[in-house]
Amino acid sequence: GAVVSQHPSRVICKSGTSVKIECRSLDFQATTMFWYRQFPKQSLMLMATSNEGSKATYEQGVEKDKFLINHASLTLSTLTVTSAHPEDSSFYICSARDWASGSTDTQYFGPGTRLTVL
């Protein structure tokens, strides 16, 4: 099946620094990618929907200036957490939709990135 990778898998950073997380579709083209956030013992919360070549659509309550999303190619989307603070520590997961499959249900998920802000 299709594979989505995320890099890095874990990152620890100091408060005030920025962190970039990459999401790649390895063997298919993804015109749409989704970014989720998961707190311990809570469900995945959709942060934003990223469409290749256009601005991301953010969910209500998500600061777009803090969580910068770029989807410049059909296989890569990046999430940059700017001026990170301890409350941004979380598990970030991306998914990518394979339009060629013809099914809107075909979302492939990355393994996630654990961000810890000290």
Place this chain on the structure above:
Amino acid sequence: GNSVTQMEGPVTLSEEAFLTINCTYTATGYPSLFWYVQYPGEGLQLLLKATKADDKGSNKGFEATYRKETTSFHLEKGSVQVSDSAVYFCALRPNFGNEKLTFGTGTRLTIIP
């Protein structure tokens, strides 16, 4: 708004035991319902789905039936294996308007040999 409530874990069972993980939902209209599984170190994978009332999704010995009257989509397996140890997420997607998935909190399942 839409929401999914699933059984809190962790759940620990012996091999060959019967598994049920409860999932109920709240949604406008008739959403599609999903179960995703996340094995250690991997991304979520679609396990099974059902798109309308009374549909039964099945895969790898797992089953779930879309029950509109009880707004439920409980996951079942008759005889679990050690390899089924994973985190299971129930989710819904509206059938109109958008493709956003709403997830439950996940249930960690551990199978003991």
